[in-house]
Amino acid sequence: MNTKVQLENMNVHFGANHAVKSVNLDFPANSVTAIIGPSGCGKSTLLRAVNRMHDLVPTARVSGRILLDGTDVYARGVDPVAIRRKIGMVFQKPNPFPAMSIHDNVVAGYKLNNSLKRGEAEEIVETSLRRVALWDEVKDRLKSSAMDLSGGQQQRLCIARTVAVQPEVILMDEPCSALDPIATLKIEELVEELKERYTIIIVTHNMQQAARVSDATAFMYMGEMVESGPTKKIFTTPEMKQTEDYITGRFG
Amino acid sequence: MKSLSLRHLKNFAVTTLMVLATLAVLAPLGLIFLHILKMGFSSLSLDFFTQIPKPTGESGGGMANGLFGSGMLIMMASVIGLPVGVLGAVYLTEFGGGKLATAIRFSADVLAGVPSIITGMVAYSLLVVPMKGFSALAGSVALSLIMIPIVLRTTEEQLKMVPGTLREASLALGVPLWRTCLKVMLPSAAKGVVTGILLAIARIAGETAPLLFTALGNQFWSRKLTEPIAALPLQIFSFAIAPYEDWHKLAWAGALVLVMIMFTLNLGARFLGRQKRYS
Missing domain, CATH: 1.20.5 (Single alpha-helices involved in coiled-coils or other helix-helix interfaces)
Known part of the structure; x- marks a missing residue:
C-alpha cells in the first residue's frame, strides 16, 4: 500500500513543554489508522500538527517533517490554507456553523471562500450528505438550521462538510466522544465506508473503537510513540509492556 | 427575642x-x-423639523439644518470610525498578541477617557488650522476619535465570546484566517457589535465640546465637507445662551429631540443585546 502521510522525527513544542517527541509513523493510503493513548499523551496535538492547526498558537513549534505524498507540509512556501483543503478535520464536539442552514453548512467550505459556482451547490450537497448517510434524514429540511439536528446528525453534517471540499486525508479528533452509542455506531460504520476514498487518521480514547474501525493502531504515551502496527497485532500480541498494560486497562 | x-x-x-x-x-x-x-x-412643531433658524427678531423657525448636520456628522464619523474600530478589534482578537496588542488596548482605554474638548482641540490643530477654516470634516474626525475606542473595546469583547470551535471549523475547511474573521467570527458576533455601535453613536450624537471649534455650527444650510456645519447640540447651546425667549423655546425643543434620539438608540441597543445568541 502507498504511504499517504508520513511523520519523520516529528516534534511539537508548546513553549518549554515538549508535547510530541520524535515521532516516526506512516499512514497508508485508503486505510484507517487509530492513535490511542491516555489523556494528555499528545495524540490530539500530533493530529493537529498534520493540517497545521497549530499555526495559530504563537507558542507552538513543530519540527521534523510531515510529508503528504512526499511533500513536507511545513516546507517554506507551502500555504497552510492549501494543506487544509487537502487534509480535512472533524472535531471532538460537533461544530456546525450555527447561523447557517443544513444546506449551507455542507457547502460552507465553498461559500466562505466565495468559490461556489452557480448550480453546483445542489449536487455537492446531495453527494456529500449521501456519503455520510444523512441525506434521507434531512433532504426535506435542508433549509432549516443545523442546530435543529441531533448531536450525531450534527457530527455527520460536519463530516459531510469536510467531505464536500474533496480532501485526500481526513483527521478525526475523538469524533464520537460527545455522542451516544447509537450515533457512535453510525459514525464508525461511516469511517469504514469513507476509507475507500480517503485516508483516515482517527484519534480516540476508546480502545474498542480503535479495535473496531482501524486497520493500523499507534499507541502514544507521554508524548512518545510507544508502538504501532496492524490493529490486530497491537491488540493481541503487543511487543511493548506499556502497550499491553494500557490495552488491558492496567493504567490510563 | x-x-x-x-x-x-x-x-x-x-x-x-x-x-x-x-x-x-x-x-x-x-x-x-x-x-x-x-x-x-409645546415648542415642538413641524416647523422645527423643516425650517432653519429665523434671523434675530423674527419668530418661528426650526432646527432642520442642525438635525441634518448632526446626521451628516454622525454618518461621516461612522464611516471613519467604524472600520477602524471593528477591524482593530478583529486584529486584537485574531492576530494580535504580545506587546503591540497590549499597547493598543491601553491607548484605546486612555483615548476613551480623554475629555472630549481635548479631542476637539486635536482635530482643530490637525485639520482646522492647516485647512484655514472650520469644517464638517474636522467635526467628523473629532467625533470619530471618540467613537473608535468605544467600538474597538465592545467589538473585541463580543468577538472573544464567539466559540473558538467555529474558527477551527472554518480554518479546517481551508478558509484563510482573514476570511474566517470576516465571514464567520464577525457575523457570529454581529448583534453585540451592532449594539456597541449604536451606543457609540448615541454617545457622539450628543457631543458638543469637540464640535465647538471644529464643525463650529452654521445658521444656514450647508452640505459641504469643507465648510462649517450646523449640529443639534451646538444649536441647542447657542440658542440657550441667547437672550431671546423664542430661541430658548427652540433650544428646549432641540433638547427634547436629542434626548428622544438617545433614548431610541439605547432602547435599540438593549433590544438587540437581549436577543438570543448562538452558543
Whole structure:
C-alpha cells in the first residue's frame, strides 16, 4: 500500500513543554489508522500538527517533517490554507456553523471562500450528505438550521462538510466522544465506508473503537510513540509492556 | 427575642437605604426627561423639523439644518470610525498578541477617557488650522476619535465570546484566517457589535465640546465637507445662551429631540443585546 502521510522525527513544542517527541509513523493510503493513548499523551496535538492547526498558537513549534505524498507540509512556501483543503478535520464536539442552514453548512467550505459556482451547490450537497448517510434524514429540511439536528446528525453534517471540499486525508479528533452509542455506531460504520476514498487518521480514547474501525493502531504515551502496527497485532500480541498494560486497562 | 427584633430593625434600615439609593439613581433620569418634555413639547412643531433658524427678531423657525448636520456628522464619523474600530478589534482578537496588542488596548482605554474638548482641540490643530477654516470634516474626525475606542473595546469583547470551535471549523475547511474573521467570527458576533455601535453613536450624537471649534455650527444650510456645519447640540447651546425667549423655546425643543434620539438608540441597543445568541 502507498504511504499517504508520513511523520519523520516529528516534534511539537508548546513553549518549554515538549508535547510530541520524535515521532516516526506512516499512514497508508485508503486505510484507517487509530492513535490511542491516555489523556494528555499528545495524540490530539500530533493530529493537529498534520493540517497545521497549530499555526495559530504563537507558542507552538513543530519540527521534523510531515510529508503528504512526499511533500513536507511545513516546507517554506507551502500555504497552510492549501494543506487544509487537502487534509480535512472533524472535531471532538460537533461544530456546525450555527447561523447557517443544513444546506449551507455542507457547502460552507465553498461559500466562505466565495468559490461556489452557480448550480453546483445542489449536487455537492446531495453527494456529500449521501456519503455520510444523512441525506434521507434531512433532504426535506435542508433549509432549516443545523442546530435543529441531533448531536450525531450534527457530527455527520460536519463530516459531510469536510467531505464536500474533496480532501485526500481526513483527521478525526475523538469524533464520537460527545455522542451516544447509537450515533457512535453510525459514525464508525461511516469511517469504514469513507476509507475507500480517503485516508483516515482517527484519534480516540476508546480502545474498542480503535479495535473496531482501524486497520493500523499507534499507541502514544507521554508524548512518545510507544508502538504501532496492524490493529490486530497491537491488540493481541503487543511487543511493548506499556502497550499491553494500557490495552488491558492496567493504567490510563 | 430582643436580638431578633433588633435583627429585623437592621434589616428594615438597610433595605430602606438600598431602595433610597435605587431611587436616587432613577430620579435624575426621570426628572430630566419630565422637565425636558414639559419645556420642549409645546415648542415642538413641524416647523422645527423643516425650517432653519429665523434671523434675530423674527419668530418661528426650526432646527432642520442642525438635525441634518448632526446626521451628516454622525454618518461621516461612522464611516471613519467604524472600520477602524471593528477591524482593530478583529486584529486584537485574531492576530494580535504580545506587546503591540497590549499597547493598543491601553491607548484605546486612555483615548476613551480623554475629555472630549481635548479631542476637539486635536482635530482643530490637525485639520482646522492647516485647512484655514472650520469644517464638517474636522467635526467628523473629532467625533470619530471618540467613537473608535468605544467600538474597538465592545467589538473585541463580543468577538472573544464567539466559540473558538467555529474558527477551527472554518480554518479546517481551508478558509484563510482573514476570511474566517470576516465571514464567520464577525457575523457570529454581529448583534453585540451592532449594539456597541449604536451606543457609540448615541454617545457622539450628543457631543458638543469637540464640535465647538471644529464643525463650529452654521445658521444656514450647508452640505459641504469643507465648510462649517450646523449640529443639534451646538444649536441647542447657542440658542440657550441667547437672550431671546423664542430661541430658548427652540433650544428646549432641540433638547427634547436629542434626548428622544438617545433614548431610541439605547432602547435599540438593549433590544438587540437581549436577543438570543448562538452558543
